[in-house]
Amino acid sequence: MKFTGFAQSDFDTFTIGGLEERMEAIRGNIQPKFKAIGEELSQTISDMTGNDIYVHIAQHARRTKNPPNDTWMAFCHDKRGYKKHPHFQIGLFDDHLFIWLAYIYELPNKQEMAKSFLDHMDDIQQSIPDDYVISLDHTKKDATSLAEIDLEQALTRFQNVKKAEFLIGRHFSPNDPVLQDGQAFLKEAKDTFEKLTPLYKISIG
Numbered sequence: 466m467k468f469t470g471f472a473q474s475d476f477d478t479f480t481i482g483g484l485e486e487r488m489e490a491i492r493g494n495i496q497p498k499f500k501a502i503g504e505e506l507s508q509t510i511s512d513m514t515g516n517d518i519y520v521h522i523a524q525h526a527r528r529t530k531n532p533p534n535d536t537w538m539a540f541c542h543d544k545r546g547y548k549k550h551p552h553f554q555i556g557l558f559d560d561h562l563f564i565w566l567a568y569i570y571e572l573p574n575k576q577e578m579a580k581s582f583l584d585h586m587d588d589i590q591q592s593i594p595d596d597y598v599i600s601l602d603h604t605k606k607d608a609t610s611l612a613e614i615d616l617e618q619a620l621t622r623f624q625n626v627k628k629a630e631f632l633i634g635r636h637f638s639p640n641d642p643v644l645q646d647g648q649a650f651l652k653e654a655k656d657t658f659e660k661l662t663p664l665y666k667i668s669i670g
Contacts (some may be wrong), residue, residue, distance in 0.1 A: 468501035469647040471562065476639040479534060479559035487532035488525065495557065496522055499538040502555060505651050506658075507540060510553060513662045516542035523556075534558060534604075539567070540658075549573055551668050553658055554632075558606050562644060564654055565634040566661040568668070569603050570627065578668040579624030579631070585667050586616060592663060593633065600632040608636060634661065 475495055481487040503520030511518040521539040537556025541547035549572060554565040568575060582589065595612035601619060611633075623631040635657055643649045 466497055466501045467647065468498060468505060468651060470645045470650055471498065471557070471639075472645065473639055476557060476559050476562075478536075479532075479557075481532070484528060484530060484532045488528075491525070491533070491536050495536055499555070502651070502654070503538060503540070506654060509655055510540050510658055513659055514542070514665060518542060519544045521547045521552075537563075551578070551665055553661070553665075554634075555654060560606065560639065562637045562639070562641075563600075563608075563634060564637075564657045565600070565603075565632040566658075566665055567603060568623070568631045570630050575629075575631075576624050579620050581667050581670070582620050582631075582664070583617065583624070586620070588667075589664060590616065593660060596635075597633060597660075598636055600630070602630055603632055608632075633664065 475498070478487060478490040478495060481490055499522045503522070507518050507520050518540050519542070521541060523537050523539075525533045525536070535556055535558045537554050539547040539552045539554050541550050541552040543550050548569055551572075552567055554563065554567050556563050568578060572578065590611070593611055595610060597611050598608035599611060599614050599616075599619060600608040601622065619631065623629045637644055643653050
């Protein structure tokens with residue numbers, strides 16, 4: 466399957482009531498697009514990072530009652546799982562698409578990674594565009610632009626608070642024309658990951 470872009474109906478998936486009904490729409494409409502994106506981008510990300518990169522598509526397998534509010538795919542060097550490692554993500558909530566370099570709470574050595582970021586804070590601020598956004602909790606929609614956030618405070622919290630997270634990347638609204646053009650979106654995602662790769666390399670030493 467060739468990736469042809471996202472449609473409003475993909476975002477509307479998260480208004481469908483019921484776990485099974487929403488999961489059916491995720492599996493039928495969104496996951497094939499994730500698979501196509503993975504086929505297009507995994508080698509590119511491998512080349513950027515210098516690691517073999519594997520695609521993981523969220524299955525939401527632990528859910529028994531509440532339908533997911535978002536869904537995502539991850540690119541990671543570990544074939545078995547991504548949550549304990551720095552990884553790249555593409556995913557959707559009902560009101561935006563996100564592209565992240567993600568460090569979530571399951572990281573075993575996030576204190577060391579946070580210290581590396583704090584030591585390179587000037588480099589981050591100079592190399593990452595001001596309109597990129599930062600989230601401190603992957604389960605929430607909230608994000609703050611790099612221009613507005615207190616980066617040192619965010620990274621210190623990431624270092625010291627067990628459940629704290631750090632995600633940096635971009636948000637796109639559902640009506641953004643780039644999402645509706647498959648090749649344009651793939652280029653945008655590639656450019657974003659390229660911009661974030663130096664941070665990825667800092668964090669993995």
